[in-house]
Amino acid sequence: MPKLFLLPAAVGRRAALWGVLFFICTQAVLSVYLNERRPELRDPAFGLRLAALRKRLKENPGAPLVLLLGSSRTLNGLAPAHMSIALDREGRKPLVFNFAFAGAGSVRELMTFRRLRAAGIRPDWLLIETWPVQWPEDGIFAERRLIVEDELRWTDLTVLCRYLPGKLDFFINALKGNLVPLVCYRSRMLRAGARFLLSRELDRGLAKEEEDWTCIDGTGWLPYRKLPADCAAQRREVEKGLLVAAPLLNPLRISSDSDRALRELLEECRASGIKTALVLMPEHSACRSWYTPVTQAVVGAYLQQLSQDYQVPVFDVRDWAPDEHFADFCHMMPQGAGPFSERFGRDVLRPWLQRSSY
Numbered sequence: 001m002p003k004l005f006l007l008p009a010a011v012g013r014r015a016a017l018w019g020v021l022f023f024i025c026t027q028a029v030l031s032v033y034l035n036e037r038r039p040e041l042r043d044p045a046f047g048l049r050l051a052a053l054r055k056r057l058k059e060n061p062g063a064p065l066v067l068l069l070g071s072s073r074t075l076n077g078l079a080p081a082h083m084s085i086a087l088d089r090e091g092r093k094p095l096v097f098n099f100a101f102a103g104a105g106s107v108r109e110l111m112t113f114r115r116l117r118a119a120g121i122r123p124d125w126l127l128i129e130t131w132p133v134q135w136p137e138d139g140i141f142a143e144r145r146l147i148v149e150d151e152l153r154w155t156d157l158t159v160l161c162r163y164l165p166g167k168l169d170f171f172i173n174a175l176k177g178n179l180v181p182l183v184c185y186r187s188r189m190l191r192a193g194a195r196f197l198l199s200r201e202l203d204r205g206l207a208k209e210e211e212d213w214t215c216i217d218g219t220g221w222l223p224y225r226k227l228p229a230d231c232a233a234q235r236r237e238v239e240k241g242l243l244v245a246a247p248l249l250n251p252l253r254i255s256s257d258s259d260r261a262l263r264e265l266l267e268e269c270r271a272s273g274i275k276t277a278l279v280l281m282p283e284h285s286a287c288r289s290w291y292t293p294v295t296q297a298v299v300g301a302y303l304q305q306l307s308q309d310y311q312v313p314v315f316d317v318r319d320w321a322p323d324e325h326f327a328d329f330c331h332m333m334p335q336g337a338g339p340f341s342e343r344f345g346r347d348v349l350r351p352w353l354q355r356s357s358y
Helices: 008-036 044-059 072-077 106-118 143-147 154-163 168-179 186-193 200-212 231-244 256-272 285-289 293-310 334-356
Strands: 065-069 095-098 125-129 275-280 314-316
Touching: 044 095, 044 106, 044 200, 065 106, 072 334, 106 125, 106 143, 106 154, 106 256, 125 256, 125 334, 154 256, 186 200, 231 285, 256 275, 256 293, 275 293, 275 334, 293 314
Parallel strands: 065 095, 065 125, 125 275, 275 314
Antiparallel strands: none
16 A cells, blocks of 8 residues: 655645644743733733732731722822831731822722732722722723723733723733733843843833832832922922813713722622722812812712712821922822821721721
């Protein structure tokens, strides 16, 4: 019987198919590895701070965890290192960690909470910032404008598909990062394992990215870096808020997506037995003046309803910081974060933790 020989074309097709299959398998393994083992290479903003949180938990075994979620106003304004909190007469202290992100509203807070839970992080207390300027989901503060630039995971899509319109951009972003991580994160992986292959310019850029999200004191707090040169520069920054923030407050509209995401986060915390509170962070007096009586009434009624529905306290500390401590209409400078955080820990956080720890 004559022997059968594969034609060269058939051999080439089979080799190509095996090559494609090998590439797909390696990308899948690499994607899992980056998500589970080295999240800082895929998403430095989340991964570096997750590593810092895990280190703190390891250093403080058994300490109750107080997690802070919010926007850059919380990220730059609440410094746990300045909070001295004891839960009882024995001096038992909680671990307070700031896991806020620039631009985060209720949708990104829900995403972050689910990411942390998937990573095995379960807080005992959760403090959630809410900011009326973000409630309309409009203008430069609309979360979808920021989330499309994020390093998304598959688990994020369940949140995004439910709460944000225009989902194609999010799917494309998530597909690229999860299906071809070697292409998307090549530079960060080279910096971790073969730094000599990077150009100096690219290496400096990646180092700056890492520096931006590395919390030096290990508490998650990061100082606000866009500091005004003088009082005139500060006034100009405050006046910018009149153009971008004030129109969102008058009239104030509460987006259904923002509302539902916040309610789902509160519901998940309640179901998990996580004690939760809402906080309105400090604002420059000019920003507070943009709240008309009608807007104030809407803010008060909405927060009161949330408080009643989910049995959570609301801490309104919008007037707790003097104007000279602000870099613009809503961000506190580092020299203001310390005194504010000390007062917040003493007058808000400690009483709340002590009341709810029994």
